[in-house]
Amino acid sequence: MVYTLLIKCKLLWFVQNGKVDIWDDPRFPTVKGIVRRWLKVEALIQFIVEQVAYKNLNLMEWDKLWSINKKIIDPICPKHTAVIEERRVLLTLTDGPEQPFVCIIPCHKMYEGAGEKSTTYTKSIWIDYDDALCITLARRLP
Helix, strand or coil: CCCCCCCHHHHHHHHHCCCCCCCCCCCCCCHHHHHCCCCCHHHHHHHHHHHHCCCCCCCCCHHHHHHHHHHHHCCCCCCCCCCCHHHEEEEECCCCCCCCEEEEEECCCCCHHHCEEEEEECCEEEEEHHHHHHHHHHHHCC
16 A cells, blocks of 8 residues: 555554554554454455456555545435534625525435435525635635
């Protein structure tokens, strides 16, 4: 794997010096470690099978593994949006709807089996502080 320390004797140093508690720490590039980072075993198997076709290629990218994992979990994991209460900013839209209304939309655009969710459209919305800062800075640019 590119930019990854995979030699067991060097990884052992992190365990012995207390940098990590155990071998299945999510920061470790071990199978148990990456599974604790919500990698599906099916994605790992598919990634390994794809690598067999490229015997001469020895540089494997993490991005490819995580994109395979995303294709597997997208149909089964609902998507939600949230704003942390301490970091929220109220944004009022000038052209927003006068009366709030609710629409039922699919949880995932590509996978109908993911279900549906209700979304409220209104003139005032909560956004994250960092997003509000970006909007403010963008409005100041010529």
